[in-house]
Amino acid sequence: MKFLYKDLLNFLSEKPSKKLLSEKLFQLGHEHEIAGDIFDMELTPNRGDCLSLNGLARDLNVFFGKVQPYKIYEGDILPLNFNFKNLSTDACPKISFLEIEIEGAIAAYKPYLENYFSLLGNKKVNFFTDVSNYISYELGQPTHCFDSSTMNNQLTFENKICQESFKTLLGSNINLDGKNCIFSVDDKIISLAGVMGGKSTACSSQTRKVLIECAYFKPEEIIGKSIKYNLVSDAAHKFERGVDIQAHEKVLRRFVAIVQDHAVIKNFKIQTFDDAAIDQSRIPFDLERVNKILGIDIEKEKYLMILNKLGIEINNNEVNVPSYRHDISSQNDLAEEIARVLGYDSIKSKPLDIKNNLNENIKHIYKFKNFLVQNGFSEVINFPFTSSKDKKSITIDNPLDSNKRYLRTSLKSSLLENLQYNERRQNDSIKLFEISDLYSKDDQTNQERKLGIIISGRRGHNYADFSKKLDFNYLNQILNEGLENDIFTIEEISRADLKTKKKDKIFYTEVLIENIPADMYKDYKPIEEKINFIKYQPVSEFPSSVRDFSFSIVDFDKYNIVIDLISSLDDDILKHAYVFDFYENKKLKEIKVGVRLIFQSVLCTLSEEEIQKTLHRLLKPILDLEGVSVPGL
Amino acid sequence: MSSFNDIKPPKLSPQLGAIHPINQVKDFLIDLLQGYGFTAVDGPEIESEEFNFDMLNIKKTHPARQMHDTFYVNNKSKVLRTHTSPVQIRSMLDSNPPLAITSAGKVYRKDDDATHLPMFHQVEGMYIDEQVTFSQLKDLIHKIIYAIFGQEIQIRFRPSYFPFTEPSAEVDILSENGKWLEVLGCGIINPVVLENCNIDSNKYSGLAFGLGVERIAMLKYGVNDIREFYKSNLDFLSQFK
Numbered sequence: 001m002k003f004l005y006k007d008l009l010n011f012l013s014e015k016p017s018k019k020l021l022s023e024k025l026f027q028l029g030h031e032h033e034i035a036g037d038i039f040d041m042e043l044t045p046n047r048g049d050c051l052s053l054n055g056l057a058r059d060l061n062v063f064f065g066k067v068q069p070y071k072i073y074e075g076d077i078l079p080l081n082f083n084f085k086n087l088s089t090d091a092c093p094k095i096s097f098l099e100i101e102i103e104g105a106i107a108a109y110k111p112y113l114e115n116y117f118s119l120l121g122n123k124k125v126n127f128f129t130d131v132s133n134y135i136s137y138e139l140g141q142p143t144h145c146f147d148s149s150t151m152n153n154q155l156t157f158e159n160k161i162c163q164e165s166f167k168t169l170l171g172s173n174i175n176l177d178g179k180n181c182i183f184s185v186d187d188k189i190i191s192l193a194g195v196m197g198g199k200s201t202a203c204s205s206q207t208r209k210v211l212i213e214c215a216y217f218k219p220e221e222i223i224g225k226s227i228k229y230n231l232v233s234d235a236a237h238k239f240e241r242g243v244d245i246q247a248h249e250k251v252l253r254r255f256v257a258i259v260q261d262h263a264v265i266k267n268f269k270i271q272t273f274d275d276a277a278i279d280q281s282r283i284p285f286d287l288e289r290v291n292k293i294l295g296i297d298i299e300k301e302k303y304l305m306i307l308n309k310l311g312i313e314i315n316n317n318e319v320n321v322p323s324y325r326h327d328i329s330s331q332n333d334l335a336e337e338i339a340r341v342l343g344y345d346s347i348k349s350k351p352l353d354i355k356n357n358l359n360e361n362i363k364h365i366y367k368f369k370n371f372l373v374q375n376g377f378s379e380v381i382n383f384p385f386t387s388s389k390d391k392k393s394i395t396i397d398n399p400l401d402s403n404k405r406y407l408r409t410s411l412k413s414s415l416l417e418n419l420q421y422n423e424r425r426q427n428d429s430i431k432l433f434e435i436s437d438l439y440s441k442d443d444q445t446n447q448e449r450k451l452g453i454i455i456s457g458r459r460g461h462n463y464a465d466f467s468k469k470l471d472f473n474y475l476n477q478i479l480n481e482g483l484e485n486d487i488f489t490i491e492e493i494s495r496a497d498l499k500t501k502k503k504d505k506i507f508y509t510e511v512l513i514e515n516i517p518a519d520m521y522k523d524y525k526p527i528e529e530k531i532n533f534i535k536y537q538p539v540s541e542f543p544s545s546v547r548d549f550s551f552s553i554v555d556f557d558k559y560n561i562v563i564d565l566i567s568s569l570d571d572d573i574l575k576h577a578y579v580f581d582f583y584e585n586k587k588l589k590e591i592k593v594g595v596r597l598i599f600q601s602v603l604c605t606l607s608e609e610e611i612q613k614t615l616h617r618l619l620k621p622i623l624d625l626e627g628v629s630v631p632g633l
Numbered sequence: 634m635s636s637f638n639d640i641k642p643p644k645l646s647p648q649l650g651a652i653h654p655i656n657q658v659k660d661f662l663i664d665l666l667q668g669y670g671f672t673a674v675d676g677p678e679i680e681s682e683e684f685n686f687d688m689l690n691i692k693k694t695h696p697a698r699q700m701h702d703t704f705y706v707n708n709k710s711k712v713l714r715t716h717t718s719p720v721q722i723r724s725m726l727d728s729n730p731p732l733a734i735t736s737a738g739k740v741y742r743k744d745d746d747a748t749h750l751p752m753f754h755q756v757e758g759m760y761i762d763e764q765v766t767f768s769q770l771k772d773l774i775h776k777i778i779y780a781i782f783g784q785e786i787q788i789r790f791r792p793s794y795f796p797f798t799e800p801s802a803e804v805d806i807l808s809e810n811g812k813w814l815e816v817l818g819c820g821i822i823n824p825v826v827l828e829n830c831n832i833d834s835n836k837y838s839g840l841a842f843g844l845g846v847e848r849i850a851m852l853k854y855g856v857n858d859i860r861e862f863y864k865s866n867l868d869f870l871s872q873f874k
Contacts, residue, residue, distance in 0.1 A: 029792025295766025354670035
């Protein structure tokens with residue numbers, strides 16, 4: 001909901017600055033953003049009563065006082081004898097109709113009405129619809145205008161199962177299905193009640209006689225309809241959150257007054273169909289309980305004053321909740337009202353000493369995870385949605401992606417996808433694991449927590465591992481350090497069905513967590529040692545370039561200097577540098593050190609010139625050493 | 634001059650992997666809360682509507698229960714839990730107050746964009762005893778926020794709405810660029826929820842709070858796009874060693 005700062009000021013006795021108004025709205029729980037003179041509100045769904053200038057002013061009354069800046073028609077109104085039948089009074093317990101006929105042309109809009117369109121960016125439709133929209137902004141009650149000339153027979157309201165097409169006043173065709181609140185004439189649907197009217201009875205610039213419908217629809221009958229039919233509807237937004245069932249007469253009298261401001265009225269009549277047994281919400285007066293909930297000691301006078309300013313009265317030791325406050329029904333709700341007005345930040349903290357009956361904490365396999373990490377494995381987390389179905393798969397009734405409508409029953413395909421993703425990103429040593437609950441069904445829903453491990457590529461980048469491959473023996477040896485041999489089975493995954501040119505073998509295993517030995521469920525570290533909140537560096541989406549060099553060292557005094565220089569190589573575009581080969585040629589009295597440099601930029605694909613320039617700068621201190629060379633460079 | 638015998642091969646620096654950053658933050662929060670006296674408990678990700686919604690005072694008509702917000706499974710007989718709060722319900726049904734539990738895990742909502750994912754992680758806490766108050770809740774929340782963001786951080790409590798707490802609050806921290814950022818939701822447990830779990834709301838009251846793990850991780854690590862956490866990119870993951 002958007003409103004003009006000046007429009008809301010008209011409803012307040014005091015005229016707070018934008019900054020102060022913003023502070024108090026936040027204090028009351030009304031989130032918003034401000035752009036120029038426009039406040040864009042993001043109200044919580046329980047505060048439908050604040051979706052109007054009048055509603056916000058009611059809430060702000062406690063700080064700035066509230067006034068009624070608008071006029072309503074105060075005189076007598078003739079009764080309307082309207083042919084209406086309500087077949088679903090449960091869904092619509094109260095509905096009123098105002099019929100107005102005007103003559104002549106519509107005068108230019110008064111500033112209050114014109115500003116609603118020109119300054120707030122709302123689109124004009126026709127005079128009566130414009131007034132209806134403005135009143136919703138001002139008072140929070142949606143109304144709908146039917147062109148009376150199109151309404152010759154009985155109007156019927158019903159909450160019923162429909163299966164027919166309906167053309168909205170915006171011209172879109174929707175296919176109604178399921179239960180809907182509808183208005184019909186001669187069994188033909190003319191309006192999707194509480195959401196949007198129909199094209200066949202819509203007003204136009206030529207309309208001179210109009211039937212204005214003002215209703216209370218039960219929120220539960222309207223919720224979800226606008227999303228279901230993909231309709232943007234301010235009316236539905238308000239009805240879903242609950243409007244004031246007592247506001248009809250005031251709203252329709254305001255409608256008359258606005259029309260009077262712009263046209264000559266020939267006649268107007270009103271009729272209300274009230275099938276609601278109004279049951280005002282009452283809560284026992286219990287200040288002690290409210291103080292206990294909040295942990296404060298507010299005095300009775302202040303408590304009464306705050307409630308009074310919020311429009312909540314106390315009678316016969318009972319708190320009477322106004323008809324527009326659907327969110328108040330308990331002492332906790334009243335406590336929240338007090339806290340909002342005092343300000344949550346003003347309520348002092350009091351120490352909490354937690355007593356607890358439960359002592360058993362769930363066991364985490366931190367130790368085993370750390371063991372894997374020490375061996376170069378990285379943990380991944382995957383979504384559980386998959387296209388693969390097996391006979392125990394659980395089906396998602398409403399998937400985000402219809403191609404992935406099953407819950408995975410194994411971690412294998414996810415980890416295989418992760419492996420291939422990293423291979424495509426030129427990663428040549430991949431060791432991944434994931435721990436997750438997996439779900440399946442037979443007679444009942446089954447839950448298993450499993451560990452999946454996948455490996456492929458080089459064992460590592462050190463010269464000791466560089467030329468060795470990750471294989472069955474490697475994984476078997478690693479797992480045997482921590483697990484019993486009989487709880488895991490290692491399989492080789494064939495690359496035959498994978499779209500990849502890679503040749504490295506892939507090995508995978510999956511282990512039930514409950515089979516992991518108890519001594520792997522230990523090793524908590526103190527919190528301060530457990531996490532290092534580094535500042536993440538964005539990952540490059542551009543390809544990397546690899547350069548290998550073999551340094552020949554014949555002056556052994558330079559050996560340590562070379563190794564130190566290699567380990568301190570640093571540049572913005574140098575992603576990795578490591579010694580992948582080391583060889584002592586005793587016959588030639590020469591040491592060979594193979595170094596791999598990987599270059600990558602987060603900004604662009606690197607040119608050969610950029611790489612060469614950086615290489616020259618990085619390698620010069622090494623190559624300047626006597627007795628150190630790179631043959632062939 | 635050095636000889637061959639003086640040469641030592643280059644040191645073999647270990648090639649470490651990394652615990653996923655989301656799990657690092659999740660474990661950090663759970664350890665923190667256990668330190669305050671909360672017991673860590675677990676619950677299933679496939680839940681009944683009764684535990685995920687009804688018992689938590691989320692009415693049948695609440696928008697969150699619509700098909701466009703919640704994943705339903707097995708012919709609408711169950712849901713993928715939309716929050717970790719059903720674990721609170723299970724704990725209340727299983728144990729008598731005083732009761733202090735924390736729960737962490739995956740939750741699911743039908744979202745998918747730069748700031749929302751269909752799966753994310755929550756950490757929750759709940760404490761029920763005689764005379765638990767909003768002012769005590771504030772004390773606990775301050776401790777949690779200070780532990781995560783440091784003692785100097787500025788905190789703001791705002792009224793909010795959750796069906797299972799009343800009063801409810803959202804807690805913001807002031808970022809370096811002067812903007813308030815929401816980091817946590819909390820409140821006094823709605824007496825309706827206590828009664829749903831056979832706890833006498835005249836005798837007992839409770840507090841509850843919940844944090845989005847991804848939200849905390851994004852703020853602490855400076856990650857702007859939540860999707861980065863789930864690409865399983867080793868270049869990304871290896872930064873969190």
